[in-house]
Amino acid sequence: MSDAQGNTRTAELRFQALHHAGLANINASFSAGTHVVVGSEADGTATLIELAAGMTKPSAGSVLLDGVAPWSHARARRRIASLYATETPLPARDVASALSLALRALGEARSALSVLDHAGLAHFAAKRVSKLTPREARALALAFALSQPAPALLALHEPLSVVGIVQEDFVLQRLAERSAAGAIVLCSASRLEDAARLGGSAGALSRGVWLDPASARPPIASVALRVHTAEPRRLAARLSEAPDISGVEWAGGHELIVRGSELERVAHSLVANARAEAIRITAIKPDAPSLEALAAARAGLAQAYYERARSADTDPKRPA
Amino acid sequence: MNDLRNGVAIARERMRGPSAPLVLGLSCVALFAVGVLESQSDAVSAPDDALVGAVFGIALPLLAYLVSERACDGTRLDRSVDCLARYGTNRRAALCGVLLVSALSSAFAGALLTVSALLGAHAPRSPTLLTDLRASVGIALVAGVVYALYFGASSLLGKRGGGRKWALIIDFVLGAGSSALAAPWPRGHLRNLLGGQPVIELSQASAWLALALIGVACATWSVARTVE
Numbered sequence: 001m002s003d004a005q006g007n008t009r010t011a012e013l014r015f016q017a018l019h020h021a022g023l024a025n026i027n028a029s030f031s032a033g034t035h036v037v038v039g040s041e042a043d044g045t046a047t048l049i050e051l052a053a054g055m056t057k058p059s060a061g062s063v064l065l066d067g068v069a070p071w072s073h074a075r076a077r078r079r080i081a082s083l084y085a086t087e088t089p090l091p092a093r094d095v096a097s098a099l100s101l102a103l104r105a106l107g108e109a110r111s112a113l114s115v116l117d118h119a120g121l122a123h124f125a126a127k128r129v130s131k132l133t134p135r136e137a138r139a140l141a142l143a144f145a146l147s148q149p150a151p152a153l154l155a156l157h158e159p160l161s162v163v164g165i166v167q168e169d170f171v172l173q174r175l176a177e178r179s180a181a182g183a184i185v186l187c188s189a190s191r192l193e194d195a196a197r198l199g200g201s202a203g204a205l206s207r208g209v210w211l212d213p214a215s216a217r218p219p220i221a222s223v224a225l226r227v228h229t230a231e232p233r234r235l236a237a238r239l240s241e242a243p244d245i246s247g248v249e250w251a252g253g254h255e256l257i258v259r260g261s262e263l264e265r266v267a268h269s270l271v272a273n274a275r276a277e278a279i280r281i282t283a284i285k286p287d288a289p290s291l292e293a294l295a296a297a298r299a300g301l302a303q304a305y306y307e308r309a310r311s312a313d314t315d316p317k318r319p320a
Numbered sequence: 321m322n323d324l325r326n327g328v329a330i331a332r333e334r335m336r337g338p339s340a341p342l343v344l345g346l347s348c349v350a351l352f353a354v355g356v357l358e359s360q361s362d363a364v365s366a367p368d369d370a371l372v373g374a375v376f377g378i379a380l381p382l383l384a385y386l387v388s389e390r391a392c393d394g395t396r397l398d399r400s401v402d403c404l405a406r407y408g409t410n411r412r413a414a415l416c417g418v419l420l421v422s423a424l425s426s427a428f429a430g431a432l433l434t435v436s437a438l439l440g441a442h443a444p445r446s447p448t449l450l451t452d453l454r455a456s457v458g459i460a461l462v463a464g465v466v467y468a469l470y471f472g473a474s475s476l477l478g479k480r481g482g483g484r485k486w487a488l489i490i491d492f493v494l495g496a497g498s499s500a501l502a503a504p505w506p507r508g509h510l511r512n513l514l515g516g517q518p519v520i521e522l523s524q525a526s527a528w529l530a531l532a533l534i535g536v537a538c539a540t541w542s543v544a545r546t547v548e
Contacts, residue, residue, distance in 0.1 A: 053406065054405075054406075055402060055405070055406055057547075071547065072547040072548055073548060074323075074405070074408050074409060074410040074411070074548050075408065077405060077406060077407070077408045078407065078408025079408075080406075082406060088403060090330065090403050090404070091330050091333035091334050091393070091403070092333055093333075093336075101326065101329055101330070101404075102407050104322065104326060105322075105323075105326050105404050105407035105408065105409045106407045106408060107322065107408075
C-alpha cells in the first residue's frame with residue numbers, strides 16, 4: 001500500500017467494542033497480512049464481514065479502517081474489496097453490463113471482459129444476471145474483488161466455497177499477492193481445511209464471541225461432554241480404560257457423560273475410541289463449567305485441529 | 321456526478337421489464353373507461369370527476385407508490401443503493417439518481433393517466449379538451465414528482481421501507497380532508513389545483529407552493545437521513 005508520495009502505508013482494521021446482531025463485544029485489530037476467522041455463519045462470520053466492508057451499521061461500537069468508518073465514508077469503502085454470504089448482482093441485463101457498472105462505480109477504466117477473463121469466467125459475460133445461481137453470483141463477486149488493483153482490505157466470506165467455478169490456485173495466488181502488497185486479507189472459513197489452505201493467522205468466532213489465537217488454549221480444570229450413542233455401555237467400557245478420560249457416567253438411556261482435564265484430549269480420545277470399536281456417535285454436547293471457559297475451549301480445539309490440518313497440508317511426505 | 325449517474329443506471333434497470341408498461345397500459349384503459357362512464361352520467365362535470373376521483377385520488381398515488389417500490393427494489397431508499405455503495409459510491413448522490421428516475425417515471429405515468437381519463441371524459445371534438453389537457457397534464461407532472469419524493473422519503477422509515485405503505489395510507493386518509501391535518505400531504509393540494517375543496521382555505525397559488533415545499537422537504541430529508 002502506497003500513498004501519493006510513494007511511502008509505504010500499513011493498513012489497519014479495528015473492531016472496537018463492537019456489538020451487532022449476534023456479535024458480542026468484539027475488540028480486535030488486523031494489520032496487513034492474511035487473517036482467517038474460523039466459524040460458521042451462525043457464529044456471526046457473515047455479519048462480521050459485512051461490518052468490516054462497511055455495508056452494515058454497527059448497533060454499538062465501531063469498525064475503523066485506518067481510523068475511518070467505512071459505513072459512513074465512501075472513500076474508505078472504495079478501498080475495500082468484498083465478498084458476502086449472499087451476493088445480489090448489480091441490476092443489469094447481463095453479467096458484463098453489471099461488472100461494467102461496478103467498474104464505473106469504482107472509477108476504473110478496465111473492461112468487464114478483462115476481469116472475467118483473468119478469473120477464467122469469460123463464459124459468464126453474456127449470461128443474464130437473473131439466471132445466475134447464488135453460487136455463481138458469489139464466484140463472480142469473488143472474481144471482481146480479487147481483480148481490484150490495490151485494495152486496503154479484502155473482506156471475504158468463505159472465498160474457497162466457490163472453488164470449482166473459480167480455480168483454487170487463482171484465488172490463493174491472488175490473496176497471497178494482495179497480502180504481500182500490504183493489504184489486510186480478512187477471510188472467514190467454516191471448514192478447518194479451508195482455513196488451513198488460506199493460511200495466515202487464525203482467530204475464531206463462537207456464537208458471536210471473538211476468540212483470538214492468544215486465548216485459544218485456556219487451562220480448564222475439568223471438562224465434561226454429553227455423548228449420545230446407540231451403544232453407551234460398550235463405549236463406556238472402552239473409555240474407562242482410556243488414559244485421557246478421568247470418568248465416565250452412564251445413567252441409563254443413550255447418553256454418557258465423559259469427563260477429562262482437557263477438552264481437546266477428551267474429544268480426541270472419545271472419537272478415537274469410538275472409531276476403534278466402530279461405535280456410532282450421534283451427538284456430542286459440551287457440559288460446560290462456564291460459558292466463557294467453554295467458548296475458549298472450543299476455540300482451543302478448533303485451533304488445534306487447524307494447526308494439525310495446516311501442518312498436514314504443508315507436510316511434503318503426506319500422500320496426495 | 322458519476323455517482324448520480326450510477327444511481328440513475330440502477331433505477332432505470334430496475335424499471336425495465338414488461339410488467340411496468342403493462343400496468344400503465346391497463347391503468348390508462350381503465351381510466352379511459354371511467355372517463356367515458358362519467359361523461360355518460362354527467363357530461364359537464366365528467367372531466368373534473370374523473371380527474372379528482374379516479375386519476376389523482378387513486379391511480380396516480382398508487383402508481384407512484386409502485387414506481388417508488390420498484391425503483392428502490394422493494395426496500396428502503398438508502399438501502400436500495402447499497403449495491404453501488406460497496407464500490408465506494410456516495411449513497412446520497414446515488415439516492416438522488418434513484419429519486420430522479422422514479423420522479424420522472426411517476427410524472428410520465430401521471431401525465432398518461434390524465435390524458436387517458438380526459439380523452440374518455442370529453443366528447444371527441446370538445447372545444448375545452450385542449451385547455452383541460454394543458455392544465456391537467458401540468459398538475460399531473462408535478463404530482464408525479466412530488467409523490468415520488470414523498471414515497472422515497474417515507475421509505476426511510478421502517479427496517480424494510482414499510483413507511484412507504486403508511487405514507488400511502490396517511491395520504492389517502494388525512495389528505496382527503498381540508499383541515500390543517502391535510503396540509504403536510506400532497507393529496508389535498510392537488511385537489512385544490514384541480515378546482516376541488518382547498519386545504520385550510522389556501523389559494524391555488526399557495527397550493528403550488530405547498531406542493532413544492534413538500535417535495536423539497538422530502539428530498540432534503542432523504543439526503544440528510546442517509547450517510548455517505
